[in-house]
Amino acid sequence: MSFTDVLRIAGQYHVKTAPPFIPGGEAAGQIIELGTGVTGFTVGDRVLCGGGFAEETVQPAASLIKLPENISFEAAAAFRSNYTTALYALQRARLQPGETLLVHGAAGGVGLATVDVGKLMGARVIATARNPERLEICMRLGADHVIDYSSGFRDQVLSLTGGRGADVIFDPVGGDVFDESMRAIAPFGRILIVGFTSGRPAVAKTNHLLVKDAEVVGFTIGALNRLDPERARRNLDVLVGWLGAGRISPYHSHALPLAQAAEALRLIVERKVIGKALLV
Numbered sequence: 001m002s003f004t005d006v007l008r009i010a011g012q013y014h015v016k017t018a019p020p021f022i023p024g025g026e027a028a029g030q031i032i033e034l035g036t037g038v039t040g041f042t043v044g045d046r047v048l049c050g051g052g053f054a055e056e057t058v059q060p061a062a063s064l065i066k067l068p069e070n071i072s073f074e075a076a077a078a079f080r081s082n083y084t085t086a087l088y089a090l091q092r093a094r095l096q097p098g099e100t101l102l103v104h105g106a107a108g109g110v111g112l113a114t115v116d117v118g119k120l121m122g123a124r125v126i127a128t129a130r131n132p133e134r135l136e137i138c139m140r141l142g143a144d145h146v147i148d149y150s151s152g153f154r155d156q157v158l159s160l161t162g163g164r165g166a167d168v169i170f171d172p173v174g175g176d177v178f179d180e181s182m183r184a185i186a187p188f189g190r191i192l193i194v195g196f197t198s199g200r201p202a203v204a205k206t207n208h209l210l211v212k213d214a215e216v217v218g219f220t221i222g223a224l225n226r227l228d229p230e231r232a233r234r235n236l237d238v239l240v241g242w243l244g245a246g247r248i249s250p251y252h253s254h255a256l257p258l259a260q261a262a263e264a265l266r267l268i269v270e271r272k273v274i275g276k277a278l279l280v
C-alpha cells in the first residue's frame with residue numbers, strides 16, 4: 001500500500017474512483033485458478049499482479065509478470081509502483097552518470113526507490129528525510145549524502161556541490177520543499193514534480209527557471225501505463241531483471257495482516273513508514 005491509496009480513499013487523488021471500491025493497486029502471489037483459454041501460466045506460478053487489499057483477486061493474464069524464484073512475495077509487493085515510477089522519472093529527467101540527484105522524501109516509497117535506481121544509473125545521490133532512522137535507511141540503499149530537511153537543505157546541497165546545486169531534483173513533497181529546491185538547482189537542472197505529500201502543490205516561478213536554464217518536468221506513471229504500455233512493459237521487464245539479479249533492494253518497514261489495513265494507512269499518514277507498508 002502507498003500514499004496514493006490514502007489519497008484515493010480520501011477522494012483526493014486526481015483520478016477519482018467512485019465508492020464502494022477495493023483499494024490497492026499492486027500485489028504479488030500465487031495463481032490458484034486459470035480462466036478458460038489462458039496460456040503461458042499454470043496453477044502455482046508466482047506472479048506480480050494488480051489487485052487490492054484482498055486475499056484473492058481476478059486479474060487479466062496479460063498483466064501478470066512471472067517472479068524470479070529467488071524473489072520473495074514481500075520484495076515483489078514492495079516493488080512495482082515505486083520502482084516503475086523511479087525509473088520513468090529519471091528517464092524523463094535524462095539523468096546522466098556522474099550527475100547529482102537530490103531526492104526529497106527519500107525514506108518514502110517512491111523516494112527510496114529513486115535513491116536505489118539513481119545509484120544504479122551512476123548518479124551521486126543526496127537524500128533528504130526527516131530523522132536519523134529514516135536517513136540511515138537512505139544511506140543503506142546507497143545515498144552518498146543525507147540531509148535532515150526539517151530545517152532546510154539549500155545550504156547543505158550547495159556546499160556538497162561546490163556551490164553549483166543539484167542537476168536533477170526528485171520532489172514528491174511540493175510546497176516549501178519545491179520553493180527551496182528552486183534555490184538549490186544547478187544550471188540546466190531538471191526538477192521532477194512527483195506529488196504533493198506536503199498538501200500544497202507549489203507554483204513554479206518562471207523567472208527562476210529562466211535564470212537557471214532549468215526545467216520543471218511533471219509526469220504520472222499512470223499516464224505512461226495508459227498511453228505507452230509497450231514502454232511501460234519494457235521498463236518493468238528491466239526492473240524485474242534488476243530485482244532478480246539483486247541489483248535493486250525494495251524495502252518495507254511494516255508488514256501487517258489484511259485485517260489491519262486501516263492501521264497501515266494510518267502509519268503512512270503519520271510518516272512512520274519507511275519504503276513501503278505491506279499487507280500480508
Ligand SMILES: NC(=O)c1ccc[n+]([C@@H]2O[C@H](COP(=O)([O-])OP(=O)(O)OC[C@H]3O[C@@H](n4cnc5c(N)ncnc54)[C@H](OP(=O)(O)O)[C@@H]3O)[C@@H](O)[C@H]2O)c1
Pocket residue numbers: 002003004007081085105106107108109110111128129130131134172173193194195196197198199219220221222268269271273275
Ligand atoms: N507522479 C507519479 O507517477 C507518482 C507515482 C507514485 C506516487 N506518487 C505520489 O508521490 C507522493 C509520495 O508517494 P509515496 O508512496 O512515496 O508516499 P510515502 O511513502 O508516504 O512517502 C512520502 C514522503 O513524503 C515526506 N513528507 C513530507 N511532508 C509530508 C507530509 N506533510 N505528510 C506526509 N509525508 C510527508 C515523508 O518523509 P519524511 O517524513 O521523511 O519527510 C514521506 O516519507 C504521493 O503524493 C503520491 O501520490 C506519484
